[in-house]
Amino acid sequence: MYTFSSKLKTFSLVLMILGALGMGYGFFTAPKTTNDVKEMIHHVDEAHEADTHEATAQISAEEEQSHLEHALHQAQNRPWTAFFVPAFFFLMIAVLVLVFYAIQWAAQAGWSIVLFRVMEGITAYILPGSILLFLFLLASGFHMNHMYAWMAEGTFNPESANYDAIIDGKSWWLNTSGWLIRGFIYLFVYNIFRWMLRKNSIALDENNDISIYKKNFNFAVIFIVIFAIFELFMSFDWLMTLDPHWYSQLYSFYVFSSMIVSGITVIAMVTIYLKHKGFLPFVNDSHIHDLAKYMFGFSIFWAYFFFDQFMLQWYANIPEETAYFMPRLLGSYQPIFIGMIVINFVFPFLILMDSDFKRTPWFVITAGMLILIGHYMDIFQLISPATVGNHWSFGIPEIASLAFFLGLFVFVVFTALTKAPLHAKGNPFMKESEIYHY
């Protein structure tokens, strides 16, 4: 049995408290009125260039007002974006670990059984994670923020000045009530499957009943199919509608590839940590090697999707499509956009290529840290350009929310690991996994 070390517990609690304070600070200091924004922009302008004043002098007061309102909404979105990015990131890590776990069941894989309890522990985060994310969805649905531009008043009303014919054409799918209901269904189904798979896995330990094994096999197969469909619409609903005019059919797979590589990285890192502490004596080099191979493979998988999506739109050069890449490739998000390609593809590709390096724990940890940082940047650049816009920065609200969710993730996962023996002795493939040797 694993015992949650008090050092790690204190660390996670401190992260959570500091993070919560910083998040509160972020919401508190967000500008409330257009005057605040005016001052803020004035400040920035003075610091940068003076010639923008001449340009602003020529536009009418009404236009300036609408421009200021837009800037206000973006500034108010900043703490919400800071909340949404890590909330989504850590929840999807847990969900994708559940998917990976389900794949192991469905494939009746032999090698990975010793890692089952680690994976189950990580998936424990799905419950608190989905509650927090659903609170965010509710807040967005009830107009407490301006994250989703299509939720603005009058978008679907032909009489309104805000009317948007393109979004109105999608209103059969893109409406707030349907969006909230779908969000609830996705999260509810993930939680149900997590609960059932975990319950049966524990039950298998107590009585070596093969019918439980078969039951879990069936659940896993059903879950994979459901997830494949849900993930498609989940990425559309939560991320792609941030830019409601833009579309890409590859988008869901792109998000999937980004999150599954992070999920597998987290499995590898937690496994190495627990093994280092001596709680997983039955995990050997070959298991780490296999996880590192997955990290390597899925990093390339991600790069493939990233480049596919990018090159087709770059080459076609259709304005409605390239509008998405303007802030990212050429605008203020360029360092993140280019940087994440290097971190997510070039580094893992070179670090994890050699077979021996994949068996060296500190190499896997180094590559894993890079992969997690890179994919956090990835999720940030998926969300932030649409919500915060060009005047983004990575300050107290962003770091604090990351700290909060990291603390919560560590706390929940390692608490869940103490709940059951780390050796899933009831699984019929356990012996095969223990002697697994590459």
Place this chain on the structure above:
Amino acid sequence: MSNKVIQAMYDDDDVLLTAVKQTREENHQIEEVYTPFPVHGLDKAMGLKGTRIAITSFIYGVIGFAFAVWMLNYMMIVDWPQNIGGKPNFSFAENMPAFVPILFELTVFFAAHLMVITFYMRSKIWPFQTASNPDPRTTDDKFVMEVTMDGNEDQLSDFLKQTGAIELKVTEKK
């Protein structure tokens, strides 16, 4: 020093693997093992050094990548710039996304083909080469372990029979 070897034939890969381990424990030298298919773990049991073909593969990949960069730069930027869909054709860096598929393909092409050729050369498989396996049955369902004859022939034969050999043959190695 005679070049005499004894060829022990086995009909099961597991038996062969244990035999190889036992033979090495008894300090007999294994010249070669002929198998109809790759036997998992045989290289380690024989004490062979790790393969260096992965390193050559990496080097060939780098060569292929460099070749592709040179080729694309020469063809598309220097020699005959073409206006394709209004894409920038005056600098390599700005036109790079369009080149990525070719960079990738040529890297893979070089790495794969040159690695296979290296493997053939290293294994001495080239045109008009005669087969070096001692018995045609090793291409079907039998395994042959070739052990250097050192000392007593009968003693070694007895030992090999014990390890599960179904057929023994003493021969002079060319």
